[in-house]
Amino acid sequence: MRFRTFSFVKQIQTLSGNRNYQYSTLTIQNNFVRRQIRNSPLKLTSLVCVYSSDNKKHLLDIDKQREVLKDVLEQRKIQIKDTEQRLRKKGVEIVRDLRQQKDITGQRFKEKREHLVKDILETKAKVREKIEEVVEKENVFTVPNILCMTRIAMSPYLGYVILQDNYNLALGLLVFAGVTDVLDGWIARNWEGQSSKMGSFLDPMADKILIATLFISLTWQGLIPLPLTLLIVARDTALVAAGFVIRYISLPPPKTLSRYFDVTHATAQLAPTFISKMNTALQLVLVGTTLASPVFGYVDHPALQALFGLTAASTIISAISYLISKDTYKVLNKKL
Numbered sequence: 078m079r080f081r082t083f084s085f086v087k088q089i090q091t092l093s094g095n096r097n098y099q100y101s102t103l104t105i106q107n108n109f110v111r112r113q114i115r116n117s118p119l120k121l122t123s124l125v126c127v128y129s130s131d132n133k134k135h136l137l138d139i140d141k142q143r144e145v146l147k148d149v150l151e152q153r154k155i156q157i158k159d160t161e162q163r164l165r166k167k168g169v170e171i172v173r174d175l176r177q178q179k180d181i182t183g184q185r186f187k188e189k190r191e192h193l194v195k196d197i198l199e200t201k202a203k204v205r206e207k208i209e210e211v212v213e214k215e216n217v218f219t220v221p222n223i224l225c226m227t228r229i230a231m232s233p234y235l236g237y238v239i240l241q242d243n244y245n246l247a248l249g250l251l252v253f254a255g256v257t258d259v260l261d262g263w264i265a266r267n268w269e270g271q272s273s274k275m276g277s278f279l280d281p282m283a284d285k286i287l288i289a290t291l292f293i294s295l296t297w298q299g300l301i302p303l304p305l306t307l308l309i310v311a312r313d314t315a316l317v318a319a320g321f322v323i324r325y326i327s328l329p330p331p332k333t334l335s336r337y338f339d340v341t342h343a344t345a346q347l348a349p350t351f352i353s354k355m356n357t358a359l360q361l362v363l364v365g366t367t368l369a370s371p372v373f374g375y376v377d378h379p380a381l382q383a384l385f386g387l388t389a390a391s392t393i394i395s396a397i398s399y400l401i402s403k404d405t406y407k408v409l410n411k412k413l
Contacts, residue, residue: 221261
């Protein structure tokens with residue numbers, strides 16, 4: 078009977094591998110022991126001993142397993158804490174590395190930007206130096222240029238005087254303008270440092286403004302035919318426009334307004350043709366004799382009519398000479 082009891086209990090322990098099955102095993106053993114006591118009262122003492130020893134053994138096993146599980150849980154907690162600390166430390170290192178990389182990148186970008194700005198400024202300075210080498214600078218405040226500006230400034234007042242029928246004063250102003258025209262040419266040719274490229278544009282421009290003013294005012298007074306005035310004004314306007322075009326073509330890049338109107342930058346030089354010089358002289362003679370006609374009383378004289386025709390023909394011929402001649406202006410740009 079004892080052998081059968083232990084075999085039955087061992088089978089139940091083999092089938093149950095956890096704590097719940099062990100408690101169930103104890104219950105089955107208790108029930109089995111009770112039945113054995115009822116059937117065999119004489120064997121009570123041996124069964125109680127067997128029962129007590131088995132219970133103690135199972136309780137010890139349960140305590141051992143509990144201690145083992147407790148140790149395993151503690152080790153797991155320690156591992157989890159270690160893992161959390163390592164992750165936290167790694168995160169701090171990653172954030173620090175990102176900040177350092179950001180600072181390094183920002184510093185490099187700042188250095189590159191400063192280097193780029195420096196290169197731009199140096200390139201701009203070099204370009205400016207090259208431009209100064211290309212464009213010839215000169216002194217424009219010379220005596221001939223001042224005389225030319227004087228003629229240009231007095232031209233509107235001369236026209237006003239003619240419109241007021243004050244021919245005596247107008248004739249005196251015209252003589253003064255003629256003297257300044259002769260003087261500026263003589264000074265530019267004979268005095269060192271007084272000739273300028275700007276003067277080559279300014280002198281003919283002053284003459285054309287003066288002549289145009291005289292022709293328009295005298296035509297308004299009925300002393301010069303209107304077709305002749307229109308012809309002369311049209312030719313002079315075309316020549317002035319051509320001068321602005323030549324200035325734009327001869328100006329090296331960058332072509333800005335400040336550099337275009339900077340009179341100290343000489344880029345071209347005019348060379349009037351011989352026929353143009355003769356035409357200018359005829360026009361001055363014509364306006365002078367016409368302005369003097371009311372003073373000396375020879376208005377509508379046949380000589381004036383012939384002079385009108387001769388001036389018109391020379392004006393047309395001089396305009397054609399500017400179109401066919403290749404040496405009327407010279408570009409002063411220097412090659413780098």
